[in-house]
Amino acid sequence: MLDLLKTFSWQELKHHPWRNAAAVVAVMLGVALAFSVHLINASALDEFSQAARSVGGQPDLELRGVQGQFDEALFARVAKLPQVARASPVLEVGTYAVTPEGKRSLKVVGVDALVVAFVAPDLMPLPTRRSAQGANDRFVLFAPGQVFLNPAAQALAGSGLQLQSGLELLPVTVAGTVRASGRALAVMDIGAAQELFGKQGQLSRIDLALKTGVNRDDFVRSLQDAPDWPANLTLTVPGDAQSQINNLSRAYRVNLTVLAFIALFTGAFLVFSVLSLSVAKRAQQFALLGVLGLSGRKRLSLVLWESLFLGLLGSAAGIALGTALAALALNVLGGDLGGGFFAGSAPKLQFSGWAALLYGAMGVAAALAGGWWPARAAQALPPAQTLKGLGGAPVNPHNHWLSLMLILLGAALSQAPAVWGIPVAAYLSVALLLVGGITALPWLIGLLLDRIAPLVARQTLPLLAVARARHQRETAAVAVSGVVASLSLAVALTVMVASFRESVTQWLDQVLPADLYVRSSPNLGSSDTVYFSPEYVQAAAALNGVKQLQAQRVVSLLLKPSLPPVALIARELSDPAKNLPLVGEPLPVPAGQIGIYVSEAVVDLHGAVPGQPFALLGRTFNALAQAGEAAKASYFVAGVWRDYARQSGAIAIDRSIFERLTGDQRANDLALWLSNPDDAPQLQQALRALAEQLGSGAGDLMEFGTPSQIRSTSLRIFDRSFAVTYWLQAVAIAIGLFGVAASFSAQVLARRKEFGLLAHLGLTRRQILTVVAFEGAAWTLLGALAGLVLGLVVSSVLVHVVNPQSFHWTMDLMLPWLKLLGLCLAVVAAGTLTAWLAAQAAAGQDAVLAVKEDW
Structure with missing residues (x-):
C-alpha cells in the first residue's frame, strides 16, 4: 500500500x-x-x-593596553617574572598605505624577530633580499623602513610604497613576506616601527608564554592584585578578538x-x-x-x-x-x-x-x-x-479564545529581555502574534461581514457574495491566510525600514550643522596614527572664509576585554542638547564631577546609568594621557544620545576638558562654518595646500564632505543595505496572492453545480463572474485590513524591541501611510482580479452541464 x-x-x-x-x-x-x-x-x-x-x-596570555599603547618599561618587569617562560613585545599601528595606484587601509605590526617565531610563527618575517653569497639577507629584518607583507597586502609590493602618519607620508621598502592570513598586514622590526611612527617607548601588547605547571588564573589574579599594577592594562586569553x-x-x-x-x-x-x-x-x-x-x-x-x-x-x-x-x-x-x-x-x-x-x-x-x-x-x-x-x-470552527491567548502571550513575550544579546523572546512574540492573528481570522471575518451585510441587502450580486462569505467564513479565512501572513510581514518591514530611515535622517540633520567637514581617517583603529596636528588646526581656523572651526578628537578605549573598544569623542559640548541627539533632557552635573554623554550601546553593553558616576571610564582614562598620568576625575553620566554610526558604543566629553586631562591636542575631524557656503570647493583646495605646506604630501589623503553630500551618501548606503527587504516584501505578497488564486480555483471547482444553478435561474456569465469578483474583493479587503493591523503590531515589536535589543539603538515609530495604503489597495485589486480570473474556467457551459449530472 x-x-x-x-x-x-x-x-x-x-x-x-x-x-x-x-x-x-x-x-x-x-x-x-x-x-x-x-x-x-x-x-x-x-x-x-x-x-x-x-x-x-598561541600565547598563554595577552597583556594589552586599554587605549592601544602603554609604556614599554613594563616589558622588562613582566619578562623577569618567575612564572613567565617567554615574553614577546608587539606594537600595532593602524594606518594607510599609499601607492601610485591609490590609498588602502593597512595594519602595521612591530615584532621582535628573535622571539616572535616561538610565539606567533606566522608573523615571522621572511626576507626576499639576497646577500652577495646568494642567501637571504637576515639582517634586513632589523633595518629601518623595511616592511614584510602578508598575502592580502601583496598588491602593495613595488616601488613608491608610503605609510601615513599624521599628515606626513613615510617611504618604506618591501623586503619580504609573512604567512599571516586575514586583512592587509605589514610586519616590521619593533624598534623600526617605533621610530617610523614616533612611538618610541610604546607597546600595544605583550604575548606571554607561561612555564609548565603555572596556573594561568592564579597568575592573572596575582598580577591584578598587586598594589602597583597599572589600571590601564588588561590580561586576556588569546581569542578575545574573535x-x-x-x-x-x-x-x-x-x-x-x-x-x-x-x-x-x-x-x-x-x-x-x-x-x-x-x-x-x-x-x-x-x-x-x-x-x-x-x-x-x-x-x-x-x-x-x-x-x-x-x-x-x-x-x-x-x-x-x-x-x-x-x-x-x-x-x-x-x-x-x-x-x-x-x-x-x-x-x-x-x-x-x-x-x-x-x-x-x-x-x-x-x-x-x-x-x-x-x-x-x-x-x-x-x-x-x-x-x-x-x-x-x-470545516471545524476555531475557538477565537485560543487566538486571543496567543496574541496576549505574544504581547507579554515582547517585554522580555534579550538572551545573550539576541531578542529570542521578541522573535517568539512576533511568531505568536502572527499565528494568533491568522487563527483569529474566522472570528474577525464573521464580525466584519455581519456589519457589512445590512449595507448590501438591496443589491443582489453583492448580497450573494457577502452572504456566501458569511456562511463560509472558515473557508474565507483559509483563502486569505496567505495574504494576511505576507501583507503583515510586508507592512512590518515597511514600517521598520521607514522608521529607521527617518530616524537616521533626523539624526544626520542634527549631527551635521556645519558647512564643511574634513576627516583624517574613517577608521577608529588608525585615529592615533592619522590625525591633524594642533598647528594644522590653528592654521585652518585662520584661513580666509572660515567663520568658525570646531575640532573633534576620536580615540579607541577598551572598557571590557570581551567587547570591542568604544569611541571616546572629545568635541564642543557647550550646549549638549543642541550639540548631541540626546534621548531626553541633559542632567545637571554635580560639582566636582565631569559630565559625559554616552550612546545607547554604552548603556546596554557597559552598564552606564544616567545620573550616576561611570567608574569604568575613570579606571581606564589614564591611558589617554600624553605624558605621565591623567588628572584624577569622577565621570558623571549626564545624558544618553543616539549614535547610528558606532554599534560598539561611544562616549562624548567636552574637548577642553579632554585636553586638560590628557594634554592631547590632536584632532581627527574638523567642522567648518563658512562665510559663504558656496565657497566650499575653494576652501577644500586651501586646506589641501595647507596640509602640503605643513606635512609631506598628504593633502590628497583628507576626506571632505558637505552636509548634503554626507547625507546623500549615508542614505544611499542605507537604501542599498535594505534593498533586500523590498524584494522579500514583493516575494511574500506574490506568494500570498498566489494562495488566493489557488484557493479561489479550488472553490470554483467545487462550486460548478452552484454556478450552473445560478445560470438556470437567469444569471449571465458576467454576473456570475461579478459575484465571484465581489467575493474576492470582500475576502482580500478583510485580509488586507487584518494584515495591516497585524503588521502594525509586529512593526511595533520590531522597532521598539528587536532593534534596541539587537543593535543597542532606539528609533521613533514612523508610519508611511501612503505606502501602506498603496500596499493594501494593490493587494485588494490583485485579489479581486485573481478571483475573477479563477472563476473564468468554472462559470462556462460546463457549469450548466454539471447541474444535469444528478438528473
Whole structure:
C-alpha cells in the first residue's frame, strides 16, 4: 500500500509540473536564502578566527593596553617574572598605505624577530633580499623602513610604497613576506616601527608564554592584585578578538537569518495553496479511492507524501542555489554583508554537510507544515457526497479564545529581555502574534461581514457574495491566510525600514550643522596614527572664509576585554542638547564631577546609568594621557544620545576638558562654518595646500564632505543595505496572492453545480463572474485590513524591541501611510482580479452541464 501511495503521489506531481513548480520554487528560495546567509557568516567567522590566530599566535596570555599603547618599561618587569617562560613585545599601528595606484587601509605590526617565531610563527618575517653569497639577507629584518607583507597586502609590493602618519607620508621598502592570513598586514622590526611612527617607548601588547605547571588564573589574579599594577592594562586569553567580533556580530547574523526565513515561512503557505488546489481538483478521485477501501488516514498519508516530495525537491535545489549564492557573494562582496563586521576580508567558502542537512530538513518541515491542512481535508472528505458533487470536507470552527491567548502571550513575550544579546523572546512574540492573528481570522471575518451585510441587502450580486462569505467564513479565512501572513510581514518591514530611515535622517540633520567637514581617517583603529596636528588646526581656523572651526578628537578605549573598544569623542559640548541627539533632557552635573554623554550601546553593553558616576571610564582614562598620568576625575553620566554610526558604543566629553586631562591636542575631524557656503570647493583646495605646506604630501589623503553630500551618501548606503527587504516584501505578497488564486480555483471547482444553478435561474456569465469578483474583493479587503493591523503590531515589536535589543539603538515609530495604503489597495485589486480570473474556467457551459449530472 505504501508503494501504491508513493506511485500515486509521484504521478500527480509529474502530470502537473507547472503548478507544483511554484511550491518547489518557494521552498527553494527560502532554503537558499537561509543557507547562503549561514555559509557567508560561517565562512567570514572562520576566516576571522584563522586570521586572529595567525596574527596573535598561541600565547598563554595577552597583556594589552586599554587605549592601544602603554609604556614599554613594563616589558622588562613582566619578562623577569618567575612564572613567565617567554615574553614577546608587539606594537600595532593602524594606518594607510599609499601607492601610485591609490590609498588602502593597512595594519602595521612591530615584532621582535628573535622571539616572535616561538610565539606567533606566522608573523615571522621572511626576507626576499639576497646577500652577495646568494642567501637571504637576515639582517634586513632589523633595518629601518623595511616592511614584510602578508598575502592580502601583496598588491602593495613595488616601488613608491608610503605609510601615513599624521599628515606626513613615510617611504618604506618591501623586503619580504609573512604567512599571516586575514586583512592587509605589514610586519616590521619593533624598534623600526617605533621610530617610523614616533612611538618610541610604546607597546600595544605583550604575548606571554607561561612555564609548565603555572596556573594561568592564579597568575592573572596575582598580577591584578598587586598594589602597583597599572589600571590601564588588561590580561586576556588569546581569542578575545574573535569573541569580540562574535559577540558584536551575533545579533546581526541572527537577524539576517530570521529575515531569510521569511521566504521559507511564506513558502509553507504556497505549498498549502498548491496542495489545497490539488486536493480540490482531485476530490472525486479521493472519494472514489475511499469507496474502494482507502481509509482517511491513507488519504492523509498520500497528500503528505506529495508535500514531502515537494519539500525534498525544493530543499535540494535550495541547498545547491544557496551554495552558489554564498560563493558569489564571498567573491564579489567579501564577508561583510553590509554590517561592517568583516569589511576588507575575502574568506573562502566553508561548506558544511551538517548545516546543509539541517537547512534542508527545515525546508522539508516547512513543506510538510504547508501540506498538513490539505491532507486533513483529504482525510475528512465524505466519499459518497463528494462523488455526487454535493460538498467537500467539513470545516471545524476555531475557538477565537485560543487566538486571543496567543496574541496576549505574544504581547507579554515582547517585554522580555534579550538572551545573550539576541531578542529570542521578541522573535517568539512576533511568531505568536502572527499565528494568533491568522487563527483569529474566522472570528474577525464573521464580525466584519455581519456589519457589512445590512449595507448590501438591496443589491443582489453583492448580497450573494457577502452572504456566501458569511456562511463560509472558515473557508474565507483559509483563502486569505496567505495574504494576511505576507501583507503583515510586508507592512512590518515597511514600517521598520521607514522608521529607521527617518530616524537616521533626523539624526544626520542634527549631527551635521556645519558647512564643511574634513576627516583624517574613517577608521577608529588608525585615529592615533592619522590625525591633524594642533598647528594644522590653528592654521585652518585662520584661513580666509572660515567663520568658525570646531575640532573633534576620536580615540579607541577598551572598557571590557570581551567587547570591542568604544569611541571616546572629545568635541564642543557647550550646549549638549543642541550639540548631541540626546534621548531626553541633559542632567545637571554635580560639582566636582565631569559630565559625559554616552550612546545607547554604552548603556546596554557597559552598564552606564544616567545620573550616576561611570567608574569604568575613570579606571581606564589614564591611558589617554600624553605624558605621565591623567588628572584624577569622577565621570558623571549626564545624558544618553543616539549614535547610528558606532554599534560598539561611544562616549562624548567636552574637548577642553579632554585636553586638560590628557594634554592631547590632536584632532581627527574638523567642522567648518563658512562665510559663504558656496565657497566650499575653494576652501577644500586651501586646506589641501595647507596640509602640503605643513606635512609631506598628504593633502590628497583628507576626506571632505558637505552636509548634503554626507547625507546623500549615508542614505544611499542605507537604501542599498535594505534593498533586500523590498524584494522579500514583493516575494511574500506574490506568494500570498498566489494562495488566493489557488484557493479561489479550488472553490470554483467545487462550486460548478452552484454556478450552473445560478445560470438556470437567469444569471449571465458576467454576473456570475461579478459575484465571484465581489467575493474576492470582500475576502482580500478583510485580509488586507487584518494584515495591516497585524503588521502594525509586529512593526511595533520590531522597532521598539528587536532593534534596541539587537543593535543597542532606539528609533521613533514612523508610519508611511501612503505606502501602506498603496500596499493594501494593490493587494485588494490583485485579489479581486485573481478571483475573477479563477472563476473564468468554472462559470462556462460546463457549469450548466454539471447541474444535469444528478438528473
